[in-house]
Amino acid sequence: MTGVGMDWSLGELGRMFGGEIAGDPDRRFRLVSIDTVDPDGIALCENQGYLARSGGVGALLLPMHLSGDDRPHIRVPDPRRAFRRLLAESERPLPLRAGIHPTAVVDDAADVHPSASIGAYAVVEAGAVIGPEVRVFPFCYVGDGCRIGEQSVVYPHAVLLRNVLVGVRCRIHPGAVLGAEGFGFERDDAGWHRVPHVGFVRLGDDVEVRALASVERATCGTTEIGDGSKIGNLVQVGHNAQVGSHTVLAPMSGVGGSSTLAPGTVLGGQAGVGDHVEVSSGVQLAAASCTTRDIRRAGVYAGSPARPLAQQHRLDATAPYLPAILDRLRRLENDREAE
Amino acid sequence: MTGVGMDWSLGELGRMFGGEIAGDPDRRFRLVSIDTVDPDGIALCENQGYLARSGGVGALLLPMHLSGDDRPHIRVPDPRRAFRRLLAESERPLPLRAGIHPTAVVDDAADVHPSASIGAYAVVEAGAVIGPEVRVFPFCYVGDGCRIGEQSVVYPHAVLLRNVLVGVRCRIHPGAVLGAEGFGFERDDAGWHRVPHVGFVRLGDDVEVRALASVERATCGTTEIGDGSKIGNLVQVGHNAQVGSHTVLAPMSGVGGSSTLAPGTVLGGQAGVGDHVEVSSGVQLAAASCTTRDIRRAGVYAGSPARPLAQQHRLDATAPYLPAILDRLRRLENDREAE
């Protein structure tokens, strides 16, 4: 149960990665995590700290600079990349039969490419366009005005409500909701009035939208997620936001309506960017930080309101002295008065 | 792809809103967002800042006080309201055929009004009551003890688990979960014991619950969401909370169990109100703020713990001086000692 279903001999690993092996080249190992107890397991071990925790595994995948011990091991120039390749070889696609499942409800006016697969109980509405080799899993809803590009995958229970344009090789995970209405209301004496949202969501190519994340459709125009961006579980992206390419939004982070993130922006977990905010290129926001103001200078920011990381660290380090500062100040003032 | 499917002539717009038009009254425009490049597009342009970004659009919808330029335009007293009306005219309802879809599983002991529509693969359990002109989209689950009032809409993949009473003209968006169990546990030596939840959720009239939001059902009694309230994506409302009418809970905000929000309360994105907290009328909590104490005075609050906005702003402005304060204090003390 702990292994991942495949194994390789040390010799095979040596040939795959061009690394130095130590131990019987015919002995086979399966991939395990560093804390596992498994004499037939090989684990990625990047540094001395991991080495100290690796006592239960039979073999190690090491960087060149780490010498290991007398257990079988292989040393390679880029062990993380090697690890990623072994994971990829171990991965099986989630099961989905070719073609359209008999229980899927595909409207006659939907355009489904013959090489696409549509799972049980999926619903594809009139006007939707499903491209070549796209895989739509059970319970997905693909609404009108949605287009899904070649080789993209929509996992079980994802919703593309309407006007969602998905590039190629995107992956939309369970429970994600794309293209639902933007949170726009205007108040008068009678209460809040919904602003209708007739715009679009566009995902570039190679975008990942993880489980239970939501991207609102634009009022008019388009909420954009650039090529190669990765959106974590339970993330919210507001209507008309412009998220640049290769941006990472870690789980539980949020981007407000009409905000712009430059390509390559990174938001940590639970971080937030307010509405109508511009974030320039080269910016990272640490976990749980929040900005409601533009950030124009590259760097790492932390805290709420978000400040440059070094400044926030100094602030965090001195904050505990605050009660003592008050006392010392009072003492100085008393001394002064007593003079 | 950028437009929204409808267009209007300048003359028609003038007649609709009683505004002043400039340009050929027969020329037709479609609604676009301000950053679009579209010579046949008209965009809402509320102020000088938007005007500066509007270079790509062919025509402008302006307030009376803004003079525009030589492009075709229309000036109206309330341009946002005009914009909202154009959006509303552009909006099509999400497709749903009349009647009960043959794949829907509606229990014989459910009461579905003949004018209601139930989509593919919806499940309606015994004891559920679906009112006139209600629309229930594919994959919705409407459990026992649920009642949905006239003209309300339940979008794909929403769950009304049990004991959920929905008023008229409500809109429940994809992936929302209403009426799941409240998070109540009690500890003894054997561990945590679940407190059964046999109460209700009640939504007033004209309530919106957006995508992936959750409202827990009460232990006993009712978790209340007042008339006209708007609950954003990924919001959590705890069991037995009393959310007043016309309240706005922005995306990712949370309301703890048994808390009370006065009518008209506004929570910003990622803001939080703890358990058993009372918030009086006229209160707004800024984005990412949090209160675990009652707030009894009207005003805007920010930060965590939430403080009056002006106080929090002063605090944020002076906080960066904290390390320097420590240094300066030390210097004064040293001087003092040296005397």
Added chain:
Amino acid sequence: MTGVGMDWSLGELGRMFGGEIAGDPDRRFRLVSIDTVDPDGIALCENQGYLARSGGVGALLLPMHLSGDDRPHIRVPDPRRAFRRLLAESERPLPLRAGIHPTAVVDDAADVHPSASIGAYAVVEAGAVIGPEVRVFPFCYVGDGCRIGEQSVVYPHAVLLRNVLVGVRCRIHPGAVLGAEGFGFERDDAGWHRVPHVGFVRLGDDVEVRALASVERATCGTTEIGDGSKIGNLVQVGHNAQVGSHTVLAPMSGVGGSSTLAPGTVLGGQAGVGDHVEVSSGVQLAAASCTTRDIRRAGVYAGSPARPLAQQHRLDATAPYLPAILDRLRRLENDREAE
């Protein structure tokens, strides 16, 4: 509508809990919440504060030390426990017919115990194992490599995507997503590369995963949730996290990848623990707090960065003086200079 469908006479309550009753032993009451107006309702009233709010209810369930008034009442040693029992007696199971619903799609290579129930439109893939007396509600997806232990319940719209091992008597609530991919990416010049996730999620026994919560599957190895742990609505648990037994993660809290929470840890609402963080035993994180560092000492922590509660309280109490501190310091310095 306000009651919960059952009622008991005062005399019956006295016999159930061995308490002292006051009033007609034959008079029957139903369970209501303290703020209800219902002369036939009995409410839990733990303290003087509740007593003050109880004017609308007909009878009271009191602790021994509270004397009540001239309304009918019962005084018992553990009124919360009595209340829980009355709730449990009032609770009906969510409706689900025995056996496999004709619309469920159960793969021939899935192993479903004959005493299990599978609801309408559930999908159970090849390789899934569903144990005795398990109840799987409509729209659930149980993927390959998933095993669900005896008497566990999977509520409507939950997703067990793959490699999810569920203990006995667990309850997985609507919209929860277990076993989706971990948020792991590595960057090179071409952009972010997905790290494949071939590991597992394991829930111990008696675990609750509430609505719209997500637990990512491990890269390799297992994301662990210990026996008796309770995970609230909209919670995120990252890949390879090790969540100890009897841990409580309140709604909207998050646990980063590869982090370890000792048994009994409690996270408040919206609290966060970063990646690769270790939290020792006896730790509680207050609502909206966040730690990205290890916590090695038992206690309650609050704020962001999280600090011991007493320290954070002092800090919160003195923070508003910060602007005045700056002024007073300046005055002292000026005085000093003027000497």
